[in-house]
Amino acid sequence: MSRWTEADIPDQTGRIVLVTGANSGLGLRTAQVLAGRGAHVIMGCRSVQRGQEARRAVQGSAEVLELDLADLSSVRAAAEQVDQLDVLINNAGIMAVPLGKTVDGFERQFGTNHLGHAALTWLLLPALRQRPGARVVTVASLAHQYGRIDFDDPNWERRAYTLRGSYGQSKLANILFARELERRSSDVTSIAAHPGVTVTELTNNMADAHRSLFLRIGGKISHLFSQSVEMGALPQLYAATSPDARGGEYYGPDSFNGYRGHPTVARMTAAARDDLAASRLWDLTIKLTGITPDLP
Numbered sequence: 001m002s003r004w005t006e007a008d009i010p011d012q013t014g015r016i017v018l019v020t021g022a023n024s025g026l027g028l029r030t031a032q033v034l035a036g037r038g039a040h041v042i043m044g045c046r047s048v049q050r051g052q053e054a055r056r057a058v059q060g061s062a063e064v065l066e067l068d069l070a071d072l073s074s075v076r077a078a079a080e081q082v083d084q085l086d087v088l089i090n091n092a093g094i095m096a097v098p099l100g101k102t103v104d105g106f107e108r109q110f111g112t113n114h115l116g117h118a119a120l121t122w123l124l125l126p127a128l129r130q131r132p133g134a135r136v137v138t139v140a141s142l143a144h145q146y147g148r149i150d151f152d153d154p155n156w157e158r159r160a161y162t163l164r165g166s167y168g169q170s171k172l173a174n175i176l177f178a179r180e181l182e183r184r185s186s187d188v189t190s191i192a193a194h195p196g197v198t199v200t201e202l203t204n205n206m207a208d209a210h211r212s213l214f215l216r217i218g219g220k221i222s223h224l225f226s227q228s229v230e231m232g233a234l235p236q237l238y239a240a241t242s243p244d245a246r247g248g249e250y251y252g253p254d255s256f257n258g259y260r261g262h263p264t265v266a267r268m269t270a271a272a273r274d275d276l277a278a279s280r281l282w283d284l285t286i287k288l289t290g291i292t293p294d295l296p
Contacts, residue, residue, distance in 0.1 A: 003262045004234065006033055009241045013038030016085050016131070017240070018124070020044040020067060020117065021092025023054040026139070026195055029233040030089060034240070035060030042085075044078065044092070046070075069116025071103040072289060079123035084130040087240045090117040090138040090174070096163040099156060106288065107155040113170035118177050118285045122293040128188050135189045136181060137239040140174040140250070142194060142258055145269050147172030151280055154288075172271055173281055175250060180278040182248035184295050189247040191239040196253035196260045197225060198232025227253070227260035238263040 017034050021027035022043035031041045035058045043058070044067035045051030051064035065081060068074035069092055093113045102111035121136055128134035147168030153159050156166060175192045182190035235251040245251065250268050255261030271277065286292055 004238055004242070005262070006230075006234070006237065009033065009037050009237060010243065011038055012241065015039045015087065016042065017087040017089065018042040018044055018065070018082060018085055019089045019091055020069065020120070023047065023050040025229055026198065026233045026236065027089075027091040028054050028057065029229045030091060030236060030240075031062060032058050033233065033237055035062050037241075039086075042082065046092075067120075068103075069120065070108065070112045072116070072119055073103070075116055075119045076123060079120060079127075082124060082127045085124055085127040086131045086134055088121060088124055088128065088136045089236055089240055090121065090136065091236065092117075093139070093170075095167050098163075099161040099166075105155075107161075107166060109166045109170045110154055110156075110173065113167075114173035114177065115285060115289055117174070119289045119291050121177075121181065122289075122291050125185075125188065125294055133189070134187070135191060135240060135245075136178070137236050138174050138178040138190070138192050139236050140178070140192050140194045141167075141171040142196070142252075143168045144171040144175055144194075144272055148271065149173060149176070149277060149281060151284060154284065172269075175268060175272040176274070176278040176281045177285070178250075179248050179272075179275075180282045183275075183278070184282075184293075186296055189245075191245055191247060192250040193235040193239045193263075194250070194252040194258070194266060195232035195235060196227060196256075196258055198229055198260075199226045225256060225259055231260060231262075235263045235266075 017039045019027050019031050022031045023045040035041045040061040043064045046068045048066050067078040100108045178190050178192035239245050250266045251263050252258045252266030253261035254264035
């Protein structure tokens with residue numbers, strides 16, 4: 001894995017890959033690279049117009065799929081349009097947004113980053129099973145390190161809402177979900193990854209979304225130790241394509257405490273390795289989404 005780069009990606013000809021949030025940032029870069037290696041990329045985007053604009057920046061076979069992860073009816077409609085799939089990359093996300101609700105009444109960060117992706121993954125399991133060696137890659141974050149799952153109040157209806165706490169909870173949920181999917185699935189490989197500190201439209205919007213001096217200054221300082229989108233996309237590309245990537249593992253940058261660098265096995269907190277919490281989250285997700293995964 002030493003200094004793994006895009007040049008190490010095997011030929012992807014004949015593979016079908018769905019990338020959520022593919023209209024910008026890490027998702028767009030991932031789509032560009034995989035299409036360039038021969039894959040047919042399905043670009044899952046909330047805005048079809050923005051998706052079509054991004055599609056013009058992809059050299060290769062690609063199509064835009066309307067997908068709003070904050071609306072379970074949109075998730076269901078999107079999944080119904082996919083018959084076969086080799087790789088699902090759960091890349092989309094929102095970060096540090098004020099308290100709000102999804103269409104289905106979930107807190108926005110937990111509902112979009114975790115529940116929407118979990119629902120999409122479960123609904124696409126039949127399509128993934130059509131292709132030998134299928135993988136699900138779920139993109140988490142260093143922010144999982146300060147995350148805590150409140151199983152009694154996951155949607156922040158009783159406790160005091162915080163931007164940091166909500167985002168951390170959603171990113172911890174991403175890792176727990178990826179690990180539990182790997183444990184429960186016998187025919188689909190599930191892997192988690194994170195991009196380190198990568199300045200994208202997501203982080204820029206986070207800094208502009210509210211007037212906290214701390215966040216605005218933090219957004220500017222992050223440019224001093226962050227990395228490019230091209231480097232930030234490497235861990236999820238590694239998880240999606242490398243024959244050496246292992247199910248249940250978590251990959252991220254190898255330098256500066258995981259802030260930047262080439263893909264390597266990343267450190268998970270004890271909370272992210274909690275198998276009981278992963279199982280509880282799985283059951284809670286079924287209850288909240290109303291979707292029961294079809295697993296052998």
